[in-house]
Amino acid sequence: MKLLRQSCLILAICFIGEVLNKIFNLPIPGNVLGMIIxxxxxxxxxxxxxxxxxxxxxxxxxxxxxxxxxxxxLISCFGLIKGNLIGIIFITLISTIIIMALTGLTVQLLKKR
Incomplete structure (x- = not known):
């Protein structure tokens, strides 16, 4: 019962984010808005x-x-992305490296504080 109550709280906040997104027509997705809330x-x-x-x-x-x-x-649309597979893999690897580096730097800066 406790898990149900907790999940209802999280879902209610997510729902509020979706409603705010629709009412104010914000460029931020409703689920991201719910996480910010x-x-x-x-x-x-x-x-x-x-x-x-x-x-x-x-x-x-x-x-x-x-x-x-x-x-x-991705598997069901493989025929559409087959021609750009090398580019997609390259972009995925580069963005993963950048995100890992920025996350590490952020954690180090926060630890110094």
């Missing part, structure tokens, strides 16, 4: 971490399952 609520203490900790850990442990639909979509 959740971050603000957690930072200000309106929502305590304990209220969503178990469901968050559960979702993080099973994160790989969320990538299955994207993988299936």
């Amino acid at each position: 959740l971050l603000i609520l957690l930072s200000t203490g309106v929502v305590k971490l304990e209220k969503i900790e178990e469901i968050s850990n559960f979702l993080l442990e099973h994160l790989a399952f969320f990538f299955i639909p994207a993988g299936v979509g």
Whole structure:
């Protein structure tokens, strides 16, 4: 029952983000807006971490399952991307390296603070 309550809280915040996106026609996707709202609520203490900790850990442990639909979509559209495969792999590798470097630098800067 606790997991259901926690997931309902997260889904409600995500829903609020979607509604705000539709009402104000923002260029930010509704799910990202919901995550920003959740971050603000957690930072200000309106929502305590304990209220969503178990469901968050559960979702993080099973994160790989969320990538299955994207993988299936890539496989089903392989004929469309076959001609650009080398470019896609190159861009993926370069962007992964950049993201890893920036994440490492960000963590180092935050640790110094």
